Amino acid sequence: MDRRKLDVVLSTILIIASLIILTDDTLVEGGAESDLGSMFLPRIAAGLIIIFSATIGIQSLRRLLKRTEIDSLERIVTDGFSGIFIYIGIFIAYWLIVPHAGFLMTTPFVMFSVALLLGGRNWVPLIALSVVTPVLVFYGSSHFLRVFLPTWTLS
Amino acid sequence: MLDNILGGFASIFAVGPILGIIAGVMIGIIFGAIPGISAIMAIAIILPLTFYVDPIIGITMLLAVYKAGIYGGSISAILINTPGAAASFLTAVDGHALTKAGKAGKALDISLYSSISGEMLATLVLIFVAAPISAISLQAGPVEKVFLLLFAFTVIGSLAGESIPRGLLSCCLGMLFAMVGMSTITGASRFTFGYTELMAGFTFTPMLIGILVMPEVINTIRRRKVPHHEMAITRSPNPADNRISWKEFRSVFGTVLKSSGIGTFIGALPGLGSSTAAFIAYGEAKRTTKKPEEYGKGSVEGIAAAESANNAVCGSSLIPMLTLSIPGDDVAALLMGAFLIHGLTPGPMIFFEHPDTIYAIFAGFLITDLFLLGIAKAGFKSFVKIASLRRYYIFPCVTVFAFAGAFTAGQNMDDILVLIVFTVLGYSMRLVGLNPAVFIIGFILTPFLEQNLDQAISIVGTDYHLFFASPFSWVFIALSIFFVYSSIRMRKKAANNAADGITKNPSATTSGEAVQIPK
Numbered sequence: 001m002d003r004r005k006l007d008v009v010l011s012t013i014l015i016i017a018s019l020i021i022l023t024d025d026t027l028v029e030g031g032a033e034s035d036l037g038s039m040f041l042p043r044i045a046a047g048l049i050i051i052f053s054a055t056i057g058i059q060s061l062r063r064l065l066k067r068t069e070i071d072s073l074e075r076i077v078t079d080g081f082s083g084i085f086i087y088i089g090i091f092i093a094y095w096l097i098v099p100h101a102g103f104l105m106t107t108p109f110v111m112f113s114v115a116l117l118l119g120g121r122n123w124v125p126l127i128a129l130s131v132v133t134p135v136l137v138f139y140g141s142s143h144f145l146r147v148f149l150p151t152w153t154l155s
Numbered sequence: 156m157l158d159n160i161l162g163g164f165a166s167i168f169a170v171g172p173i174l175g176i177i178a179g180v181m182i183g184i185i186f187g188a189i190p191g192i193s194a195i196m197a198i199a200i201i202l203p204l205t206f207y208v209d210p211i212i213g214i215t216m217l218l219a220v221y222k223a224g225i226y227g228g229s230i231s232a233i234l235i236n237t238p239g240a241a242a243s244f245l246t247a248v249d250g251h252a253l254t255k256a257g258k259a260g261k262a263l264d265i266s267l268y269s270s271i272s273g274e275m276l277a278t279l280v281l282i283f284v285a286a287p288i289s290a291i292s293l294q295a296g297p298v299e300k301v302f303l304l305l306f307a308f309t310v311i312g313s314l315a316g317e318s319i320p321r322g323l324l325s326c327c328l329g330m331l332f333a334m335v336g337m338s339t340i341t342g343a344s345r346f347t348f349g350y351t352e353l354m355a356g357f358t359f360t361p362m363l364i365g366i367l368v369m370p371e372v373i374n375t376i377r378r379r380k381v382p383h384h385e386m387a388i389t390r391s392p393n394p395a396d397n398r399i400s401w402k403e404f405r406s407v408f409g410t411v412l413k414s415s416g417i418g419t420f421i422g423a424l425p426g427l428g429s430s431t432a433a434f435i436a437y438g439e440a441k442r443t444t445k446k447p448e449e450y451g452k453g454s455v456e457g458i459a460a461a462e463s464a465n466n467a468v469c470g471s472s473l474i475p476m477l478t479l480s481i482p483g484d485d486v487a488a489l490l491m492g493a494f495l496i497h498g499l500t501p502g503p504m505i506f507f508e509h510p511d512t513i514y515a516i517f518a519g520f521l522i523t524d525l526f527l528l529g530i531a532k533a534g535f536k537s538f539v540k541i542a543s544l545r546r547y548y549i550f551p552c553v554t555v556f557a558f559a560g561a562f563t564a565g566q567n568m569d570d571i572l573v574l575i576v577f578t579v580l581g582y583s584m585r586l587v588g589l590n591p592a593v594f595i596i597g598f599i600l601t602p603f604l605e606q607n608l609d610q611a612i613s614i615v616g617t618d619y620h621l622f623f624a625s626p627f628s629w630v631f632i633a634l635s636i637f638f639v640y641s642s643i644r645m646r647k648k649a650a651n652n653a654a655d656g657i658t659k660n661p662s663a664t665t666s667g668e669a670v671q672i673p674k
Contacts, residue, residue: 010587035613053324080378117379147563
């Protein structure tokens with residue numbers, strides 16, 4: 001994948017977002033009067049983002065238009081990206097299910113799924129690891145850290 | 156100062172801190188030695204565990220993870236030619252050559268001794284230099300601090316990024332994300348879009364784990380089909396090949412001292428980091444040695460130079476953080492966050508407000524080296540075995556620790572959403588060449604900048620020329636320009652050298668035994 005195309009798209013998005021920050025007064029609500037003002041620093045940052053994004057975007061656009069040869073830094077290797085999407089999907093499902101099914105019920109499945117994704121096929125040690133680790137983390141955090149991970153709430 | 160140092164040692168010699176150091180050293184070596192997991196990941200994962208203990212135990216444990224993690228990176232570099240951290244790249248070159256020659260024990264020994272020598276020297280410099288510098292920096296008022304922070308942003312952004320615009324853009328994005336939520340100065344809510352959950356801003360720990368740790372997990376998942384390399388210490392029948400003798404260590408001690416000095420100096424400058432220190436020290440050692448032809452082919456002196464320099468950075472990178480509130484690199488930024496979470500604001504006042512705690516931490520930092528020496532030497536084989544575990548055992552555990560760590564911060568599920576969002580953001584940033592570490596530094600320093608800028612504006616009123624009345628202001632402006640200029644020159648020189656290298660040896664880019672650098 002050609003990173004230069006991504007640079008142009010990203011720069012455009014960042015410039016538009018920065019222009020909104022520079023012009024939209026509804027992004028800040030309330031607050032006391034101060035010499036500096038609540039939006040002074042965000043707008044300075046937005047102005048700088050426009051400058052740096054434009055620099056990156058224009059450089060990449062020029063190289064694209066000149067059809068210069070793509071160098072190693074400008075090539076995004078997309079091999080294995082399917083695994084990334086699956087992993088993010090597993091994590092989002094984990095986040096959605098844990099409040100209802102609890103940490104102890106959900107985590108073994110998540111650990112087992114990630115291990116499978118990474119090519120693990122040693123079933124017995126993987127199942128043991130997937131069951132023992134959440135139990136240790138759950139009781140360790142509740143007893144030593146006083147952190148109470150979510151529990152089953154379906155009943 | 157001497158009283159404080161002695162008091163620090165008295166505080167650290169207790170069961171809690173010592174157990175913290177031992178645990179930190181063991182975790183650091185194991186995490187550092189696992190390819191794909193770096194010291195910074197180890198610190199980010201361990202950080203939530205330290206919330207509930209005394210700062211002396213918690214911070215000392217994190218610092219032990221840091222030191223041991225940097226050293227641990229050399230184990231995988233030497234044994235399987237895969238540096239655990241980019242700073243161990245040169246160690247891999249010479250260390251793996253020795254491993255192939257059946258001298259892994261010698262390489263591991265010199266790496267350990269040099270690492271500890273470098274760390275000890277830098278820690279001593281930290282202890283004796285930090286307090287006097289902080290006394291000077293106390294003279295700085297809000298106006299000077301504004302210029303100091305702008306200098307830090309410019310230097311870190313321009314030196315640490317893939318290119319200057321990308322580094323500075325990363326920093327600006329970090330600044331913008333830091334301003335989400337309620338302004339600490341005016342009480343106004345910014346960029347919350349009506350969501351009350353955003354009023355407190357982004358929770359630091361899940362954001363940190365998302366930006367710095369999870370992209371490494373994702374990277375491992377992307378490269379899941381790359382074959383697993385088993386680590387093993389090869390033993391030579393000749394006992395002299397399996398260890399480093401006192402005579403051999405004494406012959407490279409001059410190099411160790413010089414490289415430690417280089418590492419200490421580089422580490423104290425913001426933005427350069429341990430890789431730069433290792434490369435400069437290695438280059439200098441090669442330039443001055445009597446046997447330059449051995450470098451790159453298994454030179455004990457080469458390993459000593461690279462390892463002592465990159466480990467010296469550990470101690471000295473804390474100097475700008477503790478004296479000027481400027482984290483010198485990504486690990487220092489993370490440690491700065493840890494200090495803040497523990498109620499200690501890094502900066503010159505820390506030596507006056509919390510002298511007992513800070514000198515106890517210094518004492519702990521120093522004796523960590525002794526524990527590192529003992530634990531690493533005693534458990535080489537065990538650490539190598541644990542670090543050789545297949546990734547499908549390690550990364551599911553990392554996923555769960557990241558989840559639990561993010562939840563620990565605020566004990567609510569919104570923090571997990573923050574973790575997911577910043578995981579995607581952190582990985583996307585890497586794909587487009589933005590620097591997540593610079594993003595974090597921008598995020599951490601922006602509240603300080605805003606606070607000092609507000610105070611400075613209150614002081615100068617409408618007489619804006621007063622901003623430039625102090626010589627400090629001009630010094631920092633000049634330094635910022637100098638660093639940006641030298642960064643441009645450095646990058647141009649590196650690009651020209653690379654182009655020359657390709658012209659002279661076109662096969663260099665396509666053949667040869669490449670060292671695998673973790674991305």
